[in-house]
Amino acid sequence: MSKIDEMDYTILSFLQEDGKKSYTEIAKELNVSEGTVRTRINRMLKDNVFEFIIHMNPNKIGLNVQVIIGISTKLGYQESIARELNRFSEVRFVGAFSGQHDLIMQAYFKNNDDLVHFVNKELAKIEGIISADVNIELKQYKDSFSYITK
Structure with a gap:
């Protein structure tokens, strides 16, 4: 498993706040490419750092x-x-x-x-x-x- 860095934590923070936020929106806020965000999210998903779920009431x-x-x-x-x-x-x-x-x-x-x-x-x-x-x-x-x- 790769080490989680500050950018990963920031990406997780954005997703935690709004799980539907697009990779493009996150990339703009971080001033990086959409591909960077996509690659990091895919790596964290593969490493089981998090998963996308629906939290119901x-x-x-x-x-x-x-x-x-x-x-x-x-x-x-x-x-x-x-x-x-x-x-x-x-x-x-x-x-x-x-x-x-x-x-x-x-x-x-x-x-x-x-x-x-x-x-x-x-x-x-x-x-x-x-x-x-x-x-x-x-x-x-x-x-x-x-x-x-x-």
Whole structure:
């Protein structure tokens, strides 16, 4: 992987601000050629520095219940449980953490009934789960994928 330099960070900053900004517009603001911007973006995409995604508002598409679930696992089961959780379309994030829970996941559901079904029917089937600490989001104050500060 190539090293990220100041121009790369600036390009990422422009894309972070407006993912639809054209390479030509970015090039003009940086006083470089459009080809330079295109080459750098393609290199960063190839090196998995970032990816273009659509970040949706879950509430606007009918996913009204967001949860964070802390899962305690039996020793030796963490990896297999994480793989199982990855199969569910409702699950947006799964990570291994130090602390009280072995795995923490984030998921979205249409309603509380779907959440209850997921916990009592789907999670209950996964071998190695000791407990699941379900935390429902009451109010969101920030939701960002922004990692670059100006």
